[in-house]
Amino acid sequence: MSIIDLKSALELNKISQGTVFINDLPIVRSGKKSDFMIGNFFCRDQEAEFRIWEPSIFQTVIDNGPGIYDAEVVGNSYNDKEYLTVRSIAPSLNPELDKSSFLNSIPPILLESNLRRAKERLTGLGVTAKCWKLIDLVLNDPSLEGRFQIEGAAIRYHDNVIGGLQHHTTKMLNILAAVLENNPQLRDSADLLCFATSVHDIGKVFEYDNLEVSDFWYASHRVRGIEYLSRFKERIVDDYNEEFYRQTQAVIAGHHGEYGDRPTTVATAIIHYIDTLESQTTRLIQELEAAHDGRIYDRDWGFLEGLKLGEN
Numbered sequence: 001m002s003i004i005d006l007k008s009a010l011e012l013n014k015i016s017q018g019t020v021f022i023n024d025l026p027i028v029r030s031g032k033k034s035d036f037m038i039g040n041f042f043c044r045d046q047e048a049e050f051r052i053w054e055p056s057i058f059q060t061v062i063d064n065g066p067g068i069y070d071a072e073v074v075g076n077s078y079n080d081k082e083y084l085t086v087r088s089i090a091p092s093l094n095p096e097l098d099k100s101s102f103l104n105s106i107p108p109i110l111l112e113s114n115l116r117r118a119k120e121r122l123t124g125l126g127v128t129a130k131c132w133k134l135i136d137l138v139l140n141d142p143s144l145e146g147r148f149q150i151e152g153a154a155i156r157y158h159d160n161v162i163g164g165l166q167h168h169t170t171k172m173l174n175i176l177a178a179v180l181e182n183n184p185q186l187r188d189s190a191d192l193l194c195f196a197t198s199v200h201d202i203g204k205v206f207e208y209d210n211l212e213v214s215d216f217w218y219a220s221h222r223v224r225g226i227e228y229l230s231r232f233k234e235r236i237v238d239d240y241n242e243e244f245y246r247q248t249q250a251v252i253a254g255h256h257g258e259y260g261d262r263p264t265t266v267a268t269a270i271i272h273y274i275d276t277l278e279s280q281t282t283r284l285i286q287e288l289e290a291a292h293d294g295r296i297y298d299r300d301w302g303f304l305e306g307l308k309l310g311e312n
């Protein structure tokens with residue numbers, strides 16, 4: 001069985017058979033006749049909502065959870081919203097497919113060249129070799145098993161791809177370089193801003209597990225990041241001082257601005273703005289690329305007309 005092309009499967013009344021991937025556990029709602037399931041199939045850039053009307057059919061998804069399934073689906077629509085009705089579904093028997101067949105990944109070569117460019121720019125703006133060494137120590141600790149380079153930056157909203165966490169962090173370092181260029185006064189704190197930006201989301205390797213929520217997701221990546229950083233406390237205090245360590249803790253705790261603990265330092269506020277600019281720009285582009293009619297819907301602002309986009 002081959003992977004179902006989600007975009008073409010959505011065509012009204014079209015029947016498709018093939019393999020699909022469910023990344024998050026779907027929800028069950030109560031309907032007029034009986035309970036039904038609503039969820040999403042993912043494949044690379046494509047995403048399609050699905051519905052399963054029969055409890056006897058969706059029970060297998062509840063029993064087996066997110067994963068790869070073989071299914072028969074029919075294109076459907078309700079109030080102009082397209083979705084797939086699932087007629088049958090069972091765990092896939094194809095051993096050649098795994099999650100990476102369905103998730104996008106950022107080519108490691110691109111990740112490396114982006115990081116190299118960010119490093120060169122920031123070194124020119126005052127970030128020291130001592131700081132890069134410390135960043136390397138924290139992000140590449142053997143206990144993480146290279147997951148900083150693999151994990152996504154989010155499961156849904158931005159950079160929800162393999163390598164997304166490193167990609168998001170590197171793009172933030174590039175924005176930080178622009179901020180340091182524009183504001184020479186900040187360059188005395190270049191090491192702190194660069195280190196704190198590099199580790200601000202490190203806790204995501206514990207919040208997520210291969211782009212799924214982990215068992216302990218509820219202790220957020222901010223809490224887990226602070227906990228993880230404490231392993232390096234002595235080294236950080238030796239290399240710099242306690243203030244550097246506490247300032248970094250404050251950035252990890254407060255980098256979500258009003259959506260988490262409020263920022264308590266200027267460094268936190270600056271990194272929060274960089275984080276927001278980076279993640280929101282990436283989200284807008286991802287949504288526009290997936291949009292059917294060249295415009296997107298924003299929760300706060302309503303419809304936003306699109307913009308011409310090239311290949312990435």
Ligand SMILES: [Fe+2]
Nearest residue numbers: 200201221255
């Ligand atoms: Fe975060």
Ligand SMILES: [Fe+2]
Nearest residue numbers: 168200201275
């Ligand atoms: Fe972030």
